[in-house]
Amino acid sequence: MAFVIRLPSAAGNGNAFDLFPSGAPRWAFSMSKLLCVYCSSSDRIPPPYFAAADALGRELALRGWGLVYGGGKTGLMGAVARAVKQNGGRVVGVIPEFMKARELAYTEADELVTCVTMRERKLLMEMRADAFVTLPGGFGTLEEIMEILTLRQLDVVRKPCVLLNQDGFYDALLQLFDRMLRENFFKPSNLDLFRVAATVPEIFPQIELAAQAKAEPKWFETR
Numbered sequence: 043m044a045f046v047i048r049l050p051s052a053a054g055n056g057n058a059f060d061l062f063p064s065g066a067p068r069w070a071f072s073m074s075k076l077l078c079v080y081c082s083s084s085d086r087i088p089p090p091y092f093a094a095a096d097a098l099g100r101e102l103a104l105r106g107w108g109l110v111y112g113g114g115k116t117g118l119m120g121a122v123a124r125a126v127k128q129n130g131g132r133v134v135g136v137i138p139e140f141m142k143a144r145e146l147a148y149t150e151a152d153e154l155v156t157c158v159t160m161r162e163r164k165l166l167m168e169m170r171a172d173a174f175v176t177l178p179g180g181f182g183t184l185e186e187i188m189e190i191l192t193l194r195q196l197d198v199v200r201k202p203c204v205l206l207n208q209d210g211f212y213d214a215l216l217q218l219f220d221r222m223l224r225e226n227f228f229k230p231s232n233l234d235l236f237r238v239a240a241t242v243p244e245i246f247p248q249i250e251l252a253a254q255a256k257a258e259p260k261w262f263e264t265r
Contacts, residue, residue, distance in 0.1 A: 069143040074132055076110040077102055077249075078171030080186040081118035083146075091178055094123050097242040098175070099125025105246060110170045112163065113137030113155070115148040118177055123148045136166045164189060173202040173249050178211040183224050194235040195228070195257055201238040202252035204245055212238070231258045 044103060077240065078141055079102075095118040102109060102122075108124045113135025123133050128151060135151040144158055157163050164186060176187040193199035205212050222228055234255045237248035 073182070074106055074108040075122045075172040076108045076132075076134060078167050078174045079109060079111045079119075079122050079177065080174065080179060081111075081122065081177035083112070083114050083117040083119050083181060084180070085116050087117070087178070091118060091208065094206065095121035095243055096125045097175060098122055098177070098206075098245065099131070100129050102126055103131025103243060108132035108171060110134040110136065110167050111149060112167070113151065114141065114146050116146060120148060121160070123151065123178075127152075134170060136163050136170075138163055138224070156194050168193075168199065171201060175204045175206060175245055176247070177206050178208055184215075188224070191236060194255075195232055197257040200257075202249045202255075204239050204248045204252055205236060206242070206245060207238050220230035229258055232257075247257055 063192075076120045082091070099109065100121040103126045108131055109123060111123060111134075114120060114137065115123070122210065123135065125234075126133050132153075133148070133151040134153045134155070136149050136157060137147050138160060139156055139158060141147065147154060155166060157166060167186075168190065174187065174190050176183060187203070187205070190199060190203060194201075194203060207213065207216070219233060222231060223233065235257060237252040237257075239245045239248045
C-alpha cells in the first residue's frame with residue numbers, strides 16, 4: 043500500500059526551518075476533522091448536483107473540516123475535492139490501484155492513499171472519517187452508506203451520518219426504510235441513526251444532531 047503525502051514547503055527565516063510557513067493552508071496548523079463524502083463519479087448527471095457538491099466542498103473547508111473520499115477526479119467526487127482545495131481545505135483521497143492506473147485519481151489531493159481492493163478503500167475511509175455525508179449517487183454510493191448504517195445499527199461505528207436528499211433524490215429509499223419499519227425489519231430507533239438534509243446549508247446542523255443518536259440492541263426479544 044502506497045501513501046503519497048504533499049505538505050507545504052518550509053520557507054527559510056534564518057533558522058533551520060520555518061515551522062509555520064506563510065501561505066500554508068489552514069489545515070496544516072491543526073488536526074482538522076475529516077468528513078467522509080460518498081457520491082457519484084459520473085460526469086453525465088445534471089448540473090444542479092455538481093453545484094451542490096461544489097457548495098459542500100466550499101462549506102466544508104470554510105468550517106475547518108477536511109475531506110476524506112474515494113480519491114477520484116470525475117463526477118461529484120472530483121467536484122467536491124476541487125472545491126475543498128480551492129478554499130484552503132485538506133483533501134485525503136483513498137483509491138484502489140486499478141482506478142489509479144486508469145488515471146482516475148485526483149492527484150492534487152494533499153494525501154493520496156493507494157489500496158488494492160474496494161473493501162480496503164471503504165475501511166480506510168471509515169477509519170479516517172469523523173462523520174459521513176452521502177450525496178446523490180449510484181450503486182457504489184448506496185453500498186457505501188448502507189454498510190456504514192449497518193455498522194451504526196450494530197453500534198460498531200458511532201459517527202454521524204447525513205443523507206443529502208437533493209430535490210427528493212432519496213425519497214424512494216426513505217419510503218423503503220418506512221416500509222421496513224412498518225413490517226418490523228428493524229426498530230424505530232434505526233431511523234434516528236442518520237439525519238436527512240434537503241439542502242447543503244442544512245448538512246452541518248444535521249451532523250450535530252446525528253452525533254446524539256444512540257443505537258439500540260439490534261435484535262428483538264424472542265417470544
